[in-house]
Amino acid sequence: MSKCDQCIIKQFNSLKALGKEDLIRISGCKTSRFVNKGEVLFREGESINGVYCVKDGVCKLSKLSANGKDQIVKLVVRGDLIGQRSLVSDEKSNLTAIALNDMEVCFIPKNEVMHDLTNNAKFSLDMLQEMAKELKTADNIIVDMAQKSVKQRLADVLIYLQETFDKDDNGFLNVILSREDYANLVGTATESAIRILSQFKKSGLIFTKGKHVKIEDLEGLRRVE
Amino acid sequence: MSKCDQCIIKQFNSLKALGKEDLIRISGCKTSRFVNKGEVLFREGESINGVYCVKDGVCKLSKLSANGKDQIVKLVVRGDLIGQRSLVSDEKSNLTAIALNDMEVCFIPKNEVMHDLTNNAKFSLDMLQEMAKELKTADNIIVDMAQKSVKQRLADVLIYLQETFDKDDNGFLNVILSREDYANLVGTATESAIRILSQFKKSGLIFTKGKHVKIEDLEGLRRVE
DNA sequence: TTTAAACTATGATATTTGTCATGTTTTGAT
DNA sequence: ATCAAAACATGACAAATATCATAGTTTAAA
Incomplete structure (x- = not known):
């Protein structure tokens, strides 16, 4: 041991x-x-x-x-x-x-x-x-939950993931979340999370293949509103 | 001193x-x-x-x-x-x-x-x-912000006030909040807070006179959804 | 490898919430 | 007591989000 x-x-x-x-x-x-x-x-x-x-x-x-x-x-x-x-x-x-x-x-x-x-x-x-x-972080999350749109919160989550987790050889995030997990992180319906992720993909902010996600445009995500 | x-x-x-x-x-x-x-x-x-x-x-x-x-x-x-x-x-x-x-x-x-x-x-x-x-309370608020409707959150705030603050001789809460404060507590627009409070008043859940608020039906507030 | 179950995607529609405009009431300073 | 500023109220409408339905895709277990 x-x-x-x-x-x-x-x-x-x-x-x-x-x-x-x-x-x-x-x-x-x-x-x-x-x-x-x-x-x-x-x-x-x-x-x-x-x-x-x-x-x-x-x-x-x-x-x-x-x-x-x-x-x-x-x-x-x-x-x-x-x-x-x-x-x-x-x-x-x-x-x-x-x-x-x-x-x-x-x-x-x-x-x-x-x-x-x-x-x-x-x-x-x-x-x-x-x-x-941890308490400070929690207070910040309260403010974000109360004041930001679902789209902004989802962009925030993606930014957080990009800054926190390793990437594989192709640049995909090394953490696998279901669309339901994304929804449960930002507090929205699973369908809404799916829709917004699709939208981010179309606008070139991210790339997805199944559950694998790659952040393509971090600064773009920061500008989401 | x-x-x-x-x-x-x-x-x-x-x-x-x-x-x-x-x-x-x-x-x-x-x-x-x-x-x-x-x-x-x-x-x-x-x-x-x-x-x-x-x-x-x-x-x-x-x-x-x-x-x-x-x-x-x-x-x-x-x-x-x-x-x-x-x-x-x-x-x-x-x-x-x-x-x-x-x-x-x-x-x-x-x-x-x-x-x-x-x-x-x-x-x-x-x-x-x-x-x-405090951290536990903050986590609970995160969940409520993410998952409850504005109406439920406002009802929660009123329940919290009733359970936390003294009442005057007529049963009015001993704490005076503006409608904007209510809005800022639940994370909504001031007009929305005003509307919902009016609605609560019409349904007999609360009574208001200016900024003074009296909780009339605590159990009713708990059932708000 | 196959196959069912779980997950993802998307349209149509309903509901909630926000925004803007306008008028009324309350409050606090004089 | 008066009056202006702030706060409250409410309608009309717009935007965001949820819900329901249905179909396609991926995943993982046999």
Whole structure:
């Protein structure tokens, strides 16, 4: 089993604030897990009882709305932690996590994290800073959801994907979303998302082949209104 | 000048996690301030350099969207802290704070709060928990903004106001919002907010007299769709 | 490789929401 | 108490978005 203190991934999240001793202790308790594309990591309402550290792959965090539709609240990528919020609040998860491609994650039990949160002010402050960052992002999304058109929000999502994910040899985004996922990211009907993506394709802003998407004109997407 | 360790307000926020000594130290640095209705506490982009603790009154936190409209992200009430997020991230404010009625606030300089954040794990953890709660609320708002109709969102706002604010002798809400504020809370045009409020009034869900609003049928509001 | 299921595409139409115009009411300063 | 400015109200219309129907395409499992 690989050791946390030697893991590159820790650089990207609050675990970097821990000392070697703490990381070795956590290594002893953590479990590693492979998650297949489409598999559910956990569901809304379940107790997670720990945090996941994403070593590889992407997953979507979504929430079921009153009208029965899923809203994707966040995409989680390599290096991110999942489940901190529920852990800190000592609540069941308010979100469902589903893998968008094959993932490798480490699970760190709640007690270990709480131990460091209560004893290590540096770790605690770092996690506070990460959560503050997430809150700012969430506030920005609220404003966008409330004020931007569906077309703008979809353009924003495409820009975000282009800036966040790797591309394959042909320039296609290395993350595969269904049209329904796009719809659930921007909060619209699947048909509307399909229509707008087709429109973007016709205007040369993107190119698509099945679910594979390539961003052709990033600046053009920024000008969408 | 009143002392923090004797202030009832501290029960409602993270300051409760501090010991008497720390509270007395903070008392010595804090400043008290009265803010008139409509007055700007701080603007988006300004450095706050501390946190405000709301002793009395209500204020709105809003963000200017790309299209020039304000989106109200949160209402802040007696007992709440303002500015923690920016303080923790060491960033300028991403929100504008405007008083909705006459307020009394205490301002605690950044250094004092940071001192406790870095030295007092209990305080730091408590603030982490508060921020986790805010993040959950923000995620819920994202889902509502994305999935609910304007009418439902406006009904939600009215339910929230009824459950959060005091009523006067005649049952009117003790917080006065303009129709534009209602529009900026739900993310719609002012005319749309006006129309829907009129409609709610006609159906007996609410009663209005100028800006004064009384909730007549809370359960009816919950059934709006 | 085949084949059914899932996903994508698109037209027609209904509904929601925004915008503009105009008139009325309320509010706050004098 | 008066009056102008701000806020509220409402109609008419335009634009955005959702819904329903139907057909074509892709995907993944047998």
